[in-house]
Amino acid sequence: MTQKVIEISGVELALTEPAEIEMEWVGNEDLINQVKAAWLVVDEEDLPLTPRILGKPGIGKTTLCYATGKQLGKDVYIFQATMDTRPEDLLISPVIASDKSIKYVASSLVSAMITGAVCLLDEGNRMSEKSWASLAPLMDKRRYVESIIAGIRIYAHPDFRLCVTMNSDASTYEVPEYILSRMINIYVDFPNRADELKILKYNLPFASDEVLKYCIDFLQNAHLNNEPIVSRDGIKCLRYYIKQRKFHGKDPAKLDTTEFKKTILHILDKSAIKFCPDEYQEYVKNNKGINKSNFDTLLEDTFYSSENPDDF
Numbered sequence: 453m454t455q456k457v458i459e460i461s462g463v464e465l466a467l468t469e470p471a472e473i474e475m476e477w478v479g480n481e482d483l484i485n486q487v488k489a490a491w492l493v494v495d496e497e498d499l500p501l502t503p504r505i506l507g508k509p510g511i512g513k514t515t516l517c518y519a520t521g522k523q524l525g526k527d528v529y530i531f532q533a534t535m536d537t538r539p540e541d542l543l544i545s546p547v548i549a550s551d552k553s554i555k556y557v558a559s560s561l562v563s564a565m566i567t568g569a570v571c572l573l574d575e576g577n578r579m580s581e582k583s584w585a586s587l588a589p590l591m592d593k594r595r596y597v598e599s600i601i602a603g604i605r606i607y608a609h610p611d612f613r614l615c616v617t618m619n620s621d622a623s624t625y626e627v628p629e630y631i632l633s634r635m636i637n638i639y640v641d642f643p644n645r646a647d648e649l650k651i652l653k654y655n656l657p658f659a660s661d662e663v664l665k666y667c668i669d670f671l672q673n674a675h676l677n678n679e680p681i682v683s684r685d686g687i688k689c690l691r692y693y694i695k696q697r698k699f700h701g702k703d704p705a706k707l708d709t710t711e712f713k714k715t716i717l718h719i720l721d722k723s724a725i726k727f728c729p730d731e732y733q734e735y736v737k738n739n740k741g742i743n744k745s746n747f748d749t750l751l752e753d754t755f756y757s758s759e760n761p762d763d764f
């Protein structure tokens with residue numbers, strides 16, 4: 453793969469490639485439209501806004517940003533922010549070439565800025581204030597960043613769009629106020645039953661309706677209680693359930709509620725079992741107190757007394 457190289461103020465800059473992932477958004481189109489509206493430019497004097505996508509881990513934030521960019525026919529670059537992300541990591545990194553010269557490599561963010569693509573700054577809440585500060589001019593009228601290492605200023609292409617995702621419950625640092633003021637908030641909440649069924653079917657087209665329905669009921673019961681259990685967990689449970697059934701020579705299309713609950717233990721934990729449709733009524737009846745379900749008793753007798761969780 454040959455790297456695209458461009459020159460800015462006499463400095464050669466190697467660009468990175470956009471992400472190419474099979475990732476579509478299904479269900480709530482309104483969220484896609486909220487991102488599209490934020491990115492719209494309505495006048496020569498207007499600027500695109502930077503959406504900040506908020507929501508629980510696994511609720512679909514990354515998928516939403518990526519899919520919106522793709523729906524607009526744009527390349528999408530993903531920058532994964534961590535607590536170790538330094539300002540220069542966001543912009544330009546020097547590397548030693550084979551002839552011992554120094555080469556400059558543009559980050560995915562800068563590559564998107566130059567090519568007029570979308571940059572998804574994923575899990576931005578993990579990044580320190582120092583790193584955020586280097587992006588401040590990019591988010592206002594200036595639309596540029598300054599790389600100290602390469603000694604250059606880089607202006608964003610007019611088609612460049614930025615989007616930030618943040619987990620609502622896992623901030624490493626506070627995001628500075630002057631950055632927050634440059635963004636608009638878009639909240640991703642739990643999908644309704646119909647949309648969640650579409651999400652599960654899209655991700656697992658080979659799952660049977662019987663097993664899907666049980667999983668949807670489980671997820672929706674958990675959502676009603678605002679538990680941090682998301683579609684991603686449902687997808688994982690279904691995937692593992694189907695694998696287990698197949699592996700043991702059983703029909704993966706058939707629902708075995710005890711086996712499904714065992715799968716939940718591998719993906720989530722025991723406290724999630726009460727949201728299974730055949731446990732939930734009992735849980736509600738007992739006024740949400742600690743309720744020993746039939747499955748709990750079965751577990752104590754077998755699962756926890758065994759070295760091997762699959763020994764029952």
Ligand SMILES: Nc1ncnc2c1ncn2[C@@H]1O[C@H](COP(=O)(O)OP(=O)(O)O)[C@@H](O)[C@H]1O
Nearest residue numbers: 476477478479509510511512513514515651684
């Ligand atoms: N609306 C949706 N359409 C398609 N897939 C979805 C949707 N919501 C969630 N998912 C699936 O759930 C998983 C988690 O989504 P992700 O975007 O990674 O969540 P987050 O970034 O909020 O942690 C992905 O595997 C994705 O396929």
Ligand SMILES: [Mg+2]
Nearest residue numbers: 513514574617
């Ligand atoms: Mg994500």
